[in-house]
Amino acid sequence: MTDPSATHPDRPLAMGGFYAARINRVVDHIDGHLAEPLDLKTLAAVAHFSPWHFHRVFHACTGETLADRVRRRRMEVAAQRLLRHPPLPASAIAFELGFSSAEVFARTFRAHFGMTATQWRHGGCSGWAENNRRELSKMSQAQSKKDQAPFESSIEDADHAAVGASPEPGGRSMDVELRTIPAGTLAYLRYTGPYGGRGIGLAWGRFAKWCSQHALPQPGHALIGIAQDNPEITPPKHCRYDCCVEVTAAMRAVGSVGIQRFAGGRYGCTRFSGTVADINDAWMRLYGDWLPSSGWQPDDQPAIEIYDAGVDVDEETGRFSCLLCVPIRPLII
DNA sequence: CATACAACCCGCCAAA
């Protein structure tokens, strides 16, 4: 129960992990309050840092300055909404995200994405997504050069995956079940970096250890993975993935494991079984094939993975199983 | 940690 970061908040030793929880609190606060002014003072207060010290620490921990972070998140959410709410004027989206005028929004959008909001809506987004994919494969091959790859993941496994995972290309309905998942409190360990590499698996390993030390999960509670970012919009190095376990509302943050609320809601869920190389493909089919023909539309929440049978990965094959759940809402409205 | 300074960005008006 002793949390060193709580008793010695400004100890400069042991940087990253030490500050992780406080940085995460700020990052989550930003995402939850994009419509409000997010200046240095208020955010420093959230992190319990002095404003001056804070932007230094934030920059060192995340690689971007605070203002850059806030701008990027506003841009990424705006980009998402431009696609998901086609009839909505860009200016309306701008105001929802705290921009005081359409001009500032237009300028900021071009500076960030290298195209206008209108171009983004008319297909420019796919070019951006393509860039992210290129960046991702560049990162993953740079990494697999570093650790001399016990099992190669990305490229040659891809067609392997297509055979194993998808029964039929045009195959009718994947098996999707609608579920209403109740709200709750989650303890989480955050990984920030490219989806699809080894990072998420390593994070799960650390988190599973933490869980067992804290007698979690409690009976009836599953482990949940939350992809906080859309990898087609957010650059790989900034993508967040939270390894989560449901806890009681009284639970407090410990070390680098933080606490967040889960809003709950209605989800379309399908069983996944395969390796990390396959899972992106499964997500694409859920979003790209099932969702459009389902009579539902995606809700503005992150998708989640429910590990109802634990996070055990088969040592031999690298296979694991979980439930992929996409947040949905009715088409009308 | 305070101050100071330069660069950057926001907000406003105008216009394509």
Place this chain on the structure above:
DNA sequence: GTTTTGGCGGGTTGTA
């Protein structure tokens, strides 16, 4: 009409 760009003053941010 909406979106985008240009120009410019004043305020904020980033860093020494």
